[in-house]
Amino acid sequence: MENLMEKIVSLTKRRGFVFPSSEIYGGFANSYSYGPYGAELKKNIKDLWWKKVVQNRADMVGLDGPILLNPKLWEASGHTEGFNDAMVDCKECKKRYRADHLVEKATGKDLEGQLEEMTKVLKEEKVKCPDCGKSNWTDARNMNMMFKTQMNGFDGDVYLRPETAGAIFIEFKNIIDSMRVKVPFGIAQIGKAFRNEIVAGNFIFRLREFEQMEIEYFVDPEFKWEKMFEEWLEFQEEFAADLGAKKEDLRRYEHPKEKLSHYSKKTVDIEYKFPFGFSELFGLAHRGDFDLKSHSDASGQKLEYFDAQNNRRFTPHILEPTFGLDRSILVTLVSAYTEEKLEDGSERVVMKFPKKLAPVKCAIFPLLKNKPELVGKARELYDALKSQFMCEFDDNGNIGKRYRRQDEIGTPYCVTVDFDTLEDDTVTVRDRDTMEQQRIKIEELEGFLKDNLK
Ligand SMILES: [Zn+2]
Known part of the structure; x- marks a missing residue:
């Protein structure tokens, strides 16, 4: 199956879908350009999603927010403080790794968030560097995954958004005030997000600059959300099928209760059987009132909804279905790739894209x-x-x-x-x-x- 990935990487380059970026300058780690056919494919997937999520639904509206946002947003959301991955460096060959991944691979232990424990295991169990085979590690330490930059006229660090959702929460009030939306309703957005991953890879699966298609769906706190949660999961599975994914290549992974963020009632990933194994394609989380409450507290603005019919005021709860766009493209490429033996004995390679998505x-x-x-x-x-x-x-x-x-x-x-x-x-x-x-x-x-x- 690893072989399939190589074939796709080669075909997509040769046929103008995906190019490794900056090649004439010796390349640039894990960045890719969508070539002429890749750009068409990407646009067709985005258009299909927008059509299903916004155009065909009376309870959804679209948004296109900026990448650079007031950094107070990321303080309120907890990203400045807590959006970290644990990293560790090999002192011998200077390669950098995710400490939790090394520990899990070597011992099966999930020590996410426990830096001292990770350092102990790496040293005591003499976990080997996957690159040079020696075992000489620095301590595990946290690295914030947001990209920092500066902006004229603004004092202090500005970040490239690590997710598109933030831009949605902060426009909640503007949308309530300017549109005739009634809870339950959702806001959808497609756009770039940036995460300074310690290790990126698997072609376009894990990128540091990537594109998301996200929905924040606002419901009454009293609303019986379980049925709607199931409907969103089914919608995600249906969208995966639109990309060409076979049913047997999809599965659900529910995050165990003890691993959930304190505010989340339930989180489920839709996983796809990529050539490198089952991995997350889409996600769905019940986020409670955490986001609107946090931004309300930090900004001093009331982010509430007034239910005129019942004369009630409340902070809506949020269901958040997220879709990785680059991963969607990868699913489309993987499930379309077909080798056929023809009657005359020759072979052909054919990309059997769903016809509406074909470039x-x-x-x-x-x-x-x-x-x-x-x-x-x-x-x-x-x-x-x-x-x-x-x-x-x-x-x-x-x-x-x-x-x-x-x-x-x-x-x-x-x-x-x-x-x-x-x-x-x-x-x-x-x-x-x-x-x-x-x-x-x-x-x-x-x-x-x-x-x-x-
Ligand atoms: Zn090493």
Whole structure:
């Protein structure tokens, strides 16, 4: 399975989905660019999420907050003080590790948050450095995971937001005042967040700069939330299926009660079977009134909701479904990757993306490059379709080669203009998954694509 990851890393680079960033300068640790097809795929996933979460729901509104926020926010939320990971350095080779991960791997013990205990175990059990094999550790110590920066006109440190949620809590009052929302309702946001991970990796799974799709859903404290909690979990599983995830590759992990933050009633992760094992894809937490209460106390502003019908004032409780966007992309890539043996003995690699997520929907080929009447007709068709669908024109190499390339970028339909087209205005449409070809009248092509790309 490790092999599958290598194949995906290689294909996504070769075919313009994901590039290791800053390569001409020798690279830059764990940063990636989404290339032309990756950017399309990412946009399609975001659009689908927004459509399901905001456009299709009367109880949700969207928000687009800033990355740089007043640092008082991170004090109130506990991030300045407590958003830490335990790190330890190998004195021999100078490599840095997550101390809790080393301890857990070596002894099975979960000592999260217990620095002295971790240091003791690392030294007493002579835990070896995964890199150089020696055992000579510094003490384990906390490292805050927020990226710090400075801003003109502001005294003191400013942080790149470690999650998008903060920007939502602080606009709660503005949204209540400006929109006609009634509890229960939710605010959704897509955006970048930054965490200075001690160890990043697994391709785009754990990035220091990443993108989240987050929802804060506000409910009455008296509300029976259990059913809605279950509905959000089901929604998350449904969204994973939209990405192409198979049911058997998904599972729920409920955080044990004793590991929950003091304010959380329940936290469940949706895990996906990545090539490197089951890992968190989405999360859902009941956060009580912790966030609005903390920001209310720290800012001196009342962050409450007035229920006019029952003449009651209260601080709403929050259900927080979060979705990793880069992880969603990885799920889409992993579940789409298919190797097939064909009848003639040859093999093909095909990215079987859900059709609505495919970066290119339709590729248009003239059968031969050196026949101006075929090229002209194919161009005409491309020009007519490109305002409706992401299309690509390709007259490079033989048809077989062009099919192979479109298979590898997951294009659902390839349309070929040939000599019959000039006679009867029909084209050959080839299906990515079945490889079957059918003749379709040009005037019916747009309708055919619309029906089949839903
Ligand atoms: Zn070492």
